[in-house]
Amino acid sequence: MTGAAKFFAICWTAASLSAGAGFAGAQAPNGSTKDTINEPLLTGLDVAKSSISPVAQVRQNKSWEYGPFVNYGVGVGDRSSYKFLSAGFQLGKPLTPVFHASVFSGQFEFAGNIMPLWQAYTPAPHLANYTCTDEKTGLPYTCPLQFGGGTFRGVSLTPVILRWNFLTKSQRIQPWFQAAGGLIYTTHKFPPNFLSQQTINGQTVYLDGGTCVWNFSPQGGVGIHYFTRAKRSIDLGVSGVHISSASLGDRNPGVNASVQVQLGYTFWK
DSSP states (O other): OOHHHHHHHHHHHHHHHHHHHHHHTTOOTTOOOOOGGGOTTOOHHHHHHHHTOHHHHHHHHTOOEEEEEEEEEEEOGGGTTOEEEEEEEEEEEEOSOOBOBTBTOEEEEEEEEEEEEEEEEOOOSEEEEEEEEOTTTOOEEEEEEEEOOSEEEEEEEEEEEEEEEEOOOOSSEEEEEEEEEEEEEEEEEESOOBOSEEEETTEEEEOOOOOEEEEEOOEEEEEEEEEEETTEEEEEEEEEEEEBOTTOSSOOOOEEEEEEEEEEEEEEO
16 A cells, blocks of 8 residues: 555544544434443544533433422413413433434433412402203203402422433533423312302302312423523423313313413522
8 A cells, every 4th residue: 555545544534533423422323322421532622512511411410400490371262361370499300311313312301390389360250141050941041150260379299290301412502392290289279160059039059160179280391401501501491281170179170271481490410
């Protein structure tokens, strides 16, 4: 082999190793789950970038995350007049290495939260027309009934949050998707509904109108962690939340859908 050929072969080998190392940080073709920060074939520049990347650090270390958050939301559809406010504390931890699946590559995390402050703001108590049934004739007729309303207060616990943290090359932004299930307790039956006992035309009429102080809150959403520095992030998420008593009360009108925005601050350890 001539000197020129040897020189070309050495350069080609070096370039191939550098390209392979750079690609391995995002997706390892042999199925390895090593993250960028641990790849042995990284160039000096790549090592420097990885060592200061907050996203890569917490992903590689499977760091615990914990911190406060606040939620604000509005009802959808027939509950569009409802408003929601809650605040609490969340705890979570990635449980797996990075799984590589093209654009769906990422890491599974399990988390939970508690909200000592949970409030729903609904229209004030008011009269509304309802279809009643005449006891003698069995015929329906329209009657005004007193509906409940106002501010409802309680607490909420979400013990199961299944989160998928997407693999990203960003040093600051970590996107995620999650599904969760929670439980809400309110000091008065929620959502507000008509009273179970009414006086109509001088007669006492008993109506199936009770709801429940216990409600379930299945939900799903997306969001991001934005790292302001190592092991510190500001979090923004948007979730769709369904509220239902699962027929624990006499009736189960529920809140079919609400959209809630979450803002939080996370510490990583």
